[in-house]
Amino acid sequence: MALTTPAALVVNHVGVTVPDIHAAIDWYGSVFGFRCIMGPRELTAAGHAEASSVFGAGFRRAWQAHLLTGNSVGIELFQFIDPPTRELRPDQETAPGREGMPWFQPGLWHLCITHPDVPAMVERIVEHGGALLAPPYQFVPGRPWTLAYSTDPWGTVLELMSHSYAEAFSNWPQPGQLVPPTLVPRPNHDGVTQ
Known part of the structure; x- marks a missing residue:
């Protein structure tokens, strides 16, 4: 059977670990308008076999809640x-096993939220206990797209982008883009660049 592109x-x-689930529900609700649709509920190793298989033998107990975003992504x-969850605060320069943003580790390292007024949203995040990592800037000279990086109060890295992902990253180079991108060629099966 031939494989087809799906x-x-x-x-x-997206799953996010926090040290205080009730505060996180309130924070994401008041800053971004995300709504809690379930929980928090308790997960235990004894009562939830799937939790033990996912989290491993050392897992005993956790709380879980589900928030809903404006486009229905949870x-x-x-x-x-x-x-217990180890707390990472935005004011810590270094945390156990982590320096700065965890961009160098495999896996998820940030959550991006779309908002047309990035500077205003950064201000809101900081006013609600988050921290600024990189101030708003126009990330493609000649195009109107703005982004910034911040954290929630527990250290989760949040990117803010002024326009949709599809609009910002489709069909590069885009008209008006002052600096063309340097695209990386794909190596073939022998590791040789094509």
Whole structure:
């Protein structure tokens, strides 16, 4: 059977670990308008076999809540109780096993939120206990797209982007783009660049 390219799938949700699930529900609700649609509920190793298989033998207890964004992508919050979530505060320059943003580690390293007024949203994040990592800037000279990086109060890296992902990243180089991108060629199966 020949393989075909699948249709683009829909992102369902992103999981985020926090040290205080109730504060996180309130924060994401008041800053971004995300609404809690379920929970928090308790997960235990004894009561939820799937939790033990996902989190491993050391897992004993956690709380979980589900938030809904404006485009129906879920944000699944976890607060680990036993063993507890290690807190990472935005004012820490270095945390155990992490320096700055975790961009160098495999896996997810930021969550991006679209908002037309990035500077105003950064201000709102900071007013609500988050921190600024990189101030708003026009990331493609000649185009109107603005982005910034910040954190929530628990250290989760948040990117803010003024325009949709599809608008900002489709069909490069774009008209009006002052600096063309340097695209990286794909190596063939022997590791040789094509």
